[in-house]
Amino acid sequence: MPQKIKTAKLMLQIMGWISIAAAVILVVIFLAGSVILGTSGEEGAGAGGAIMGVFGLIFGIFMAAIGVLYLLTAKGIANKKHWAKIVGIILGIISLPSFPIGTILGIFILIGLFGQDADSWFEK
Numbered sequence: 001m002p003q004k005i006k007t008a009k010l011m012l013q014i015m016g017w018i019s020i021a022a023a024v025i026l027v028v029i030f031l032a033g034s035v036i037l038g039t040s041g042e043e044g045a046g047a048g049g050a051i052m053g054v055f056g057l058i059f060g061i062f063m064a065a066i067g068v069l070y071l072l073t074a075k076g077i078a079n080k081k082h083w084a085k086i087v088g089i090i091l092g093i094i095s096l097p098s099f100p101i102g103t104i105l106g107i108f109i110l111i112g113l114f115g116q117d118a119d120s121w122f123e124k
Contacts, residue, residue, distance in 0.1 A: 001078070005121050008112025009074045011105040012088060015095060016070030023063035030056020077113075085122050088113050 001009075031053050038049025070091060076084025088109060095106030112118065 002117035002121060004112040004115065004117045005077060006112075008088060008092075008109045008118075009077045011108045011112070012070050012074035012077065012091065015091070015102070015105050015109075016067045016074065018101070019067030019070060020064050023060045023067060026063060027056055027060035030060070080122060082122050085113055085118060 034049040034053030034056065036049075037052060038046050069087070073084050073087045073091060077088060092106045092109030092113065095102040095109065097103070098106070
């Protein structure tokens with residue numbers, strides 16, 4: 001495997017694990033906030049806490065799914081799957097606005113998936 005492809009694969013794996021870790025932290029924060037809000041004794045606090053918990057859980061699941069997509073794409077790149085190159089480029093572009101870590105990792109993903117090394121790696 002060419003070095004640029006290895007780097008892109010590693011960056012996708014890092015982004016995947018960061019997304020999953022962020023999802024777990026987000027769910028914990030939202031659920032803790034939900035419990036705190038729900039037990040505050042204020043009028044409507046129970047409903048507000050429930051809504052907060054549900055939205056946090058939904059958003060956390062979405063973020064974890066994105067993380068899994070990053071990891072599956074990295075595995076696809078290792079197995080020379082052409083779809084993984086396309087998805088990897090899309091994920092690299094999506095990562096760019098996440099300054100500073102996502103920007104740096106996204107640039108490395110894109111550098112690795114464009115060029116002669118990538119063309120020869122994903123040849124059919």
